[in-house]
Amino acid sequence: MPGKLELPENVVVSRLxxxxxxxxxxxxxxxxxxxxxxxxxxxxxxxxxxxLARFGAEVFRFSPRQxxxxxxxGRVVMKxxxxxxxxWQQMHEPKWCISMGACASTGGVFDTYAVVQGIDxxxxxxxxxxxxxxxxxxxxxxxxxxxxxxQREGTxxxxxxxxxxxxxxxxxLVEADQLLVLDAARxxxxxxxxxxxxxxxx
Amino acid sequence: MPHDPPAVDDIxxxxxxxxxxxxxxxxxxxxxxxxxxxQSFDLLSHLKEQGFDLLVDVTCVDYxxxxxxxxxxxxxxxxxxxxxxxxxxxxxxxDDPEPRVRSVVPLWRAADWLEREVWDLFGITFVGHPDLRxxxxxxxxxAHPLRKDYPLQGRGERHNFPVITRDHS
Numbered sequence: 001m002p003g004k005l006e007l008p009e010n011v012v013v014s015r016l017x018x019x020x021x022x023x024x025x026x027x028x029x030x031x032x033x034x035x036x037x038x039x040x041x042x043x044x045x046x047x048x049x050x051x052l053a054r055f056g057a058e059v060f061r062f063s064p065r066q067x068x069x070x071x072x073x074g075r076v077v078m079k080x081x082x083x084x085x086x087x088w089q090q091m092h093e094p095k096w097c098i099s100m101g102a103c104a105s106t107g108g109v110f111d112t113y114a115v116v117q118g119i120d121x122x123x124x125x126x127x128x129x130x131x132x133x134x135x136x137x138x139x140x141x142x143x144x145x146x147x148x149x150x151q152r153e154g155t156x157x158x159x160x161x162x163x164x165x166x167x168x169x170x171x172x173l174v175e176a177d178q179l180l181v182l183d184a185a186r187x188x189x190x191x192x193x194x195x196x197x198x199x200x201x202x
Numbered sequence: 203m204p205h206d207p208p209a210v211d212d213i214x215x216x217x218x219x220x221x222x223x224x225x226x227x228x229x230x231x232x233x234x235x236x237x238x239x240x241q242s243f244d245l246l247s248h249l250k251e252q253g254f255d256l257l258v259d260v261t262c263v264d265y266x267x268x269x270x271x272x273x274x275x276x277x278x279x280x281x282x283x284x285x286x287x288x289x290x291x292x293x294x295x296x297d298d299p300e301p302r303v304r305s306v307v308p309l310w311r312a313a314d315w316l317e318r319e320v321w322d323l324f325g326i327t328f329v330g331h332p333d334l335r336x337x338x339x340x341x342x343x344x345a346h347p348l349r350k351d352y353p354l355q356g357r358g359e360r361h362n363f364p365v366i367t368r369d370h371s
Contacts, residue, residue, distance in 0.1 A: 078360045079340045085366055113347050113356025114339070121361060124368045166369035 020156035024068070024094060025147040026056040031067035031091065033084060036074030038101035041133040050136035055143055064090040069146070071139075072123075075103030077114045081122060088123050094158050096150070098127040098142055101134060108132060206231060207289045213252055221245060234291040242294045243304040246279065250309050254281040254290060257310035260317055262324045266350040273297040275326055279306070296326060305331040323348035 007013065030052070034042050046052045046060060061067050064087045076084055088097070099119055102108035105128045107117035119125065126149065129142040153160050210233050214226065217235065221244075225236040237245045258280035265271035273295040281290045296303055305328035306313045317328040318337040325346035328334055336343060343359060345352055 078363070081363050085363070088366060089370075112354055113352070113360055116360055116363075122363055122365050124366070161368050163367070163369045165367075169369070 017155050018151070021151045021154035024154060025150040027058070028056055028069040028096070028143065028147070028150075029059060029061050029067045030057050031064050031070045031087065032060050032062070032073065033070055033087065034073040035076060035080060036103065038073035038104070038133045041136060041139065042071060042073045042100065045136035045139045050140060052140065052143070055140065055147070057143065064088075065092065067091055068095050069098065069143075070095065071098045071100055072104040072119055073100040073133075075101075075108060075110055076116045076119050078116055079114070081116050081119075084119065085122060093161060094154070096126045096146060097123055098129060098139075098146060099125045100129045100139060100142070102130060102132045105130065207287050210288050210290055213249070213254075213288065213290065216252060217245065217248065220248060232289065232291060234293055236293045236295070239294055239296055239303060242292070243306065246281075246292060246306050247309055249281055249290065249292070253283045253285055254288070255310075256282040256284050257306070257312045257316070258282050258289075260306075260313055260320055262320050262326060262348075264324065264348065264350045275301050275324060277303060277320070277326065300327070301325065302327040302329055304329050305334075307331055322346070325349065 005013075032039070032042055034040075044050065046057070057069070064070075068091065070088060070091060072084065088095075099105045103110060103115070104119050105125075107115050109132070111117065116122070120128075127142045127146045129138055131138055134142075214233070214235075217224065221237070221241060224245075227234045227236075235245075259278070260280075261278045263276040263278065265274055265276060275296045275298075277294040277296065279292040279294070281292065282288070294303055301324075303326060305317055307317065307328075307330070314332070315337060317331055318334060320326050321328060321331075321334050322336040322339050323346060335341070339347065345357065345359075347356070
């Protein structure tokens with residue numbers, strides 16, 4: 001084994017994934033989806049005393065195109081759920097979701113005909129914060145835990161969001177491409193074009 | 203007491219003159235009149251002429267499981283006069299299978315959304331309403347949720363949505 005690599009003090013060697021995770025976790029911009037009382041606690045968490053900006057959540061961008069963390073704070077009624085899904089789909093990857101409060105996590109005290117009993121039935125959720133409403137310190141703990149999760153499990157290409165179903169679908173597209181290529185030998189239109197091309201080249 | 207609303211005896215006398223004697227109840231200073239459905243619009247327009255220019259609320263009570271109830275839906279009209287500070291409640295009883303009442307939108311514009319809410323939650327048709335559609339429930343909702351025979355947790359409408367998983371989003 002050759003000698004140990006001598007690095008000066010200001011050089012760090014790391015994996016690209018870890019570097020990307022570090023950057024992403026320390027600059028999570030929240031998309032506040034505040035529908036009810038938890039929204040007030042969310043505002044309090046972003047305010048001066050419990051400052052969320054210390055953890056990288058510098059601005060609460062109200063545009064889903066500019067955010068990577070959706071914080072659903074408050075009960076979500078069935079009239080609001082398609083809106084929630086649309087906002088989630090409009091966010092760019094990598095994206096994460098925190099379900100803040102009892103109502104967003106399970107429906108809370110409102111087991112009624114209009115309140116969705118937990119947004120994780122319809123949206124992929126990464127962190128749940130119990131409480132009614134949770135204290136700002138609890139929400140900050142959830143963001144810290146989410147940062148740990150991103151550092152542990154993130155990848156620079158977003159492979160952790162590549163679930164098996166998506167991979168299967170991508171493979172299906174790739175295989176369809178190959179099938180077309182293989183079938184050119186038996187495809188009359190392709191044959192005609194190939195012969196025309198050969199005719200032109202001669 | 204300094205801020206009690208004044209009595210409505212003069213109003214009641216004028217109503218009795220015109221409509222005959224109607225069932226009246228007084229509870230803790232609040233007077234309530236019961237009027238049969240065919241005369242409800244006439245009585246309400248008469249009361250508006252008498253000075254009740256503010257329609258405070260239109261709501262409904264479902265007496266399905268109430269012992270001794272004769273008709274299922276009891277509409278409640280809360281009226282107030284901004285000039286004399288008098289308050290009056292008017293009750294109109296309607297029944298299944300087709301509960302209908304004449305709309306009071308021509309008298310008070312506030313009734314527009316108030317009656318839409320009652321239609322949405324109880325299913326009472328307001329004849330003559332300019333735009334009778336759902337207000338608080340989604341447009342595609344089919345039931346009337348505040349009726350007593352509708353379960354509290356609903357019939358599955360609240361979870362009838364597509365699921366978005368990590369590979370779709």
